[in-house]
Amino acid sequence: MDLTDRPPAPVRAPHRPRVLRELALSCHPGPVAAVTVLAAALAVGSGPGNGRRVLVTAAVLTGQLSVGWCNDAHDAVRDAEAGRRGKPVARGSTAPRTVWGAAFTALALCVVLSFACGALAGAVHLTGVLAAWAYNLRLKETVLSWLPYAIGFGGLPCLVALSLPGGPWPAWWAVAAGALLGVAAHLGDVLPDIAADLRAGVRGLPQRLGAARTRRLLPLPLAAATAVLVLGPPGAPGPAAVTALGGVAVCAVPACTRCAGPRPAGRRSTGARRRRPWRKGALAGTVVVAAADVVLLLARGTGVA
Structure with missing residues (x-):
């Protein structure tokens, strides 16, 4: 058979381990880990209730994951132009829709887990998460770029305290x-x-x-x-x-x-x-x-x- 008569090779779907690895690199793992560990430590020191501590930690983890994936998916073109090859979406090894899908999935989980900590605790935490999304999508280009960080970090003690029985304010x-x-x-x-x-x-x-x-x-x-x-x-x-x-x-x-x-x-x-x-x-x-x-x-x- 002539080489020109050969059918094109089938396009293989990416292996799941590779997709998970690329998503892990896209989520900004350092900041995600740092903020989650800080929230977990605050929850452990705030009082008893292992289930409450797990919920607080999981809510913060999913929220941070959603923010990190949103950032990489939204800034893919800008990161590629800046030569940031450490970002999988920017270097083309992961499709933006994959990372957007992960971001919205994590956000949906964050909503459920946050409100499982209490209605007011969930509302306060989601305010911080949505502020971080607003930073990614628009506020990072304005003079108010500092505000989502202040809201998000200031909300961590609120989430931890309001998750306690009786919902006391910090x-x-x-x-x-x-x-x-x-x-x-x-x-x-x-x-x-x-x-x-x-x-x-x-x-x-x-x-x-x-x-x-x-x-x-x-x-x-x-x-x-x-x-x-x-x-x-x-x-x-x-x-x-x-x-x-x-x-x-x-x-x-x-x-x-x-x-x-x-x-x-x-x-x-x-x-x-x-x-x-x-x-x-x-x-x-x-x-x-x-x-x-x-x-x-x-x-x-x-x-x-």
């Missing part, structure tokens, strides 16, 4: 600290991609500020969250809390004042060498502050007795 300082951590998460998440985002026409708050000012701003909401967690609860703060607040101030001030300063004219290489240690130290200090805030939030809990 303390104001737990919600405020969560919202501030959300703002910091937004700044830190966007910071590495500011240049690419500007080329793509994305002009959220960090992009409008620019990389240098965003890097200097990043420690401020983290330091504010520390102050709220130390000074917000009733009673005098203990020595450990005061020490944490002082340590955060030591780490945050250099990051705000010495990181990413303007480049001196005519001294490019020398200036770059001088700034590099400060920049690395400032970013390391920011990580330390963020870790301290998470530990404080877990130690303080939701403020529900």
Whole structure:
């Protein structure tokens, strides 16, 4: 038989393990895991009820999965133009409709699981999830890009507290600290991609500020969250809390004042060498502050007795 007479090879459907692997890469696994673990830890520390803890954790997990898949499916063209080959949809190894299907499936599960935690708890949590979807679809390109992060992170203590018997509200300082951590998460998440985002026409708050000012701003909401967690609860703060607040101030001030300063004219290489240690130290200090805030939030809990 002539080669030209051969029928075309049949198109094989993608293997299920490969599809699952690609979906796992598309969901933003790092942030999904971090937020889910934080919510689970808050649920464990809030009171008894293993079933309630599982429901809270599952609701947050499905919500985060839906947000991650929505982001990758919606931004597939933009990510491909930016050369982000680590994203399966952008590199063409997964069809956008597959990821959209996973996103809506996870969102539907999130609705069921959230309301299983309680009517008000479910409404508060879904408000945060829908705010994150609004960020993906539109708000990331506006000056309000920080708001969905503040709503989502501030809603975690609400979900955990409202899932308790009687549905008590969390303390104001737990919600405020969560919202501030959300703002910091937004700044830190966007910071590495500011240049690419500007080329793509994305002009959220960090992009409008620019990389240098965003890097200097990043420690401020983290330091504010520390102050709220130390000074917000009733009673005098203990020595450990005061020490944490002082340590955060030591780490945050250099990051705000010495990181990413303007480049001196005519001294490019020398200036770059001088700034590099400060920049690395400032970013390391920011990580330390963020870790301290998470530990404080877990130690303080939701403020529900």
